[in-house]
Amino acid sequence: DVKVTQSSRYLVKRTGEKVFLECVQDMDHENMFWYRQDPGLGLRLIYFSYDVKMKEKGDIPEGYSVSREKKERFSLILESASTNQTSMYLCASNPGYRLAGLYNEQFFGPGTRLTVL
Amino acid sequence: QKEVEQDPGPLSVPEGAIVSLNCTYSNSAFQYFMWYRQYSRKGPELLMYTYSSGNKEDGRFTAQVDKSSKYISLFIRDSQPSDSATYLCAMSPPISGGYNKLIFGAGTRLAVHP
Numbered sequence: 001d002v003k004v005t006q007s008s009r010y011l012v013k014r015t016g017e018k019v020f021l022e023c024v025q026d027m028d029h030e031n032m033f034w035y036r037q038d039p040g041l042g043l044r045l046i047y048f049s050y051d052v053k054m055k056e057k058g059d060i061p062e063g064y065s066v067s068r069e070k071k072e073r074f075s076l077i078l079e080s081a082s083t084n085q086t087s088m089y090l091c092a093s094n095p096g097y098r099l100a101g102l103y104n105e106q107f108f109g110p111g112t113r114l115t116v117l
Numbered sequence: 118q119k120e121v122e123q124d125p126g127p128l129s130v131p132e133g134a135i136v137s138l139n140c141t142y143s144n145s146a147f148q149y150f151m152w153y154r155q156y157s158r159k160g161p162e163l164l165m166y167t168y169s170s171g172n173k174e175d176g177r178f179t180a181q182v183d184k185s186s187k188y189i190s191l192f193i194r195d196s197q198p199s200d201s202a203t204y205l206c207a208m209s210p211p212i213s214g215g216y217n218k219l220i221f222g223a224g225t226r227l228a229v230h231p
Contacts, residue, residue, distance in 0.1 A: 004160070033218075040125050042205065042223035043161075058218070090160055097217075104149060104209055104217050108160030 003027070004109035006091055012115045019078040021112050023091030030096030032074035033106060034058075034066060037088040049074055050096065081116045088113050120144050123206055123222030132231050136193040140206035140222045143187065147208040147220075150182050152191045155203045155224065164204070165191065196229045203227070 007022035025032065031050050035043040035058075045058030047066040055066050063085060067075045074093075078085055092106040123140045130136055138152075148169055153161035165180040167173045167189075173180045179192040189208070193200055206222040 009158075035221075040223055042121075042123070043221040045218060048218065092160075103166075104219065105151070105163050105166060106207075106219055108162070110160050111158075 004091055004093055004107050006089075006109040006112050008112050009110060010113050010115075012117065013078075013081050014117055015082060017078075017081050017116075019081050019114065019116075021076040021078075021089055021091075021114070023074045023076070023093075023109055024072050025074075025093040025107070026072065027093070027095070027107075028071065029093035029107075030071075031094045032068065033092040033094075034064075034074065034076045035090045035092065036060070036085075037090055037111070043090065046076065081114075083116050086114060086116045118143060120220050121206065121208060121222045124225055125223045127226040127228060129228045129230065130196055132196060132198060132229055134196050134229070136196050136200070136227060136229075138191040138193075138204050138206075138225050138227070140189050140208075141187055142189070142208060142220075144208075144210065144220075145184075145187065146210040148211055149209045150180070150189050151207040151219070152178075152180055153205045153207060153221075155205060157202075161205055198229050198231055201228050 004025045033048040034046045049055045049068040065077045089112045091109040094106045121142045150167045152165040154164045155161040170184045177194045181190040203224040203226045205224040207219040
């Protein structure tokens, strides 16, 4: 069973703080993704990574950075949190083309609800 | 215009009703179509996966893809209160560069009441 875990379910931070969101997957997946989910807007891709130390910007990377030092771990960093970054953050992974060919299901973690005051 | 449009609802139906959830899209290159179900305070989980046009059935769920109209549907027969969740459509073009991304709809919130 694929398991994607996220370090916190709920987080409250103050404006200007540096925030780290951690995600770990246990299935040796190549690709990992960070999304934010807001009502009426669905899931929007922030960053993704297709290999260790490799990253690509998604649709809304501004104000965020990422780190992937180990294959199983993908971190999202808010350098200076702002109130408009209050959201649900979802991490996902998928096997990648080498392992699964064209099958591209993404497996999600439970999410971190971040509130920035 | 968004690449994928989905009515966010909410949609409220009585138990036993047939539910129809829909998405439209603009990118004719999309070939892989999925429906995810997301329960409250949980991450999305894959419900149905289809490739190209046609129908796919799994128990009470049927996924339908009409590429000529750029329209996909999810039907739920004999809906149950346990089907109450947000349903997100997702789709992607053929793989580019060895990795691929999914484009998600906004999600439709469904409530099935006894």
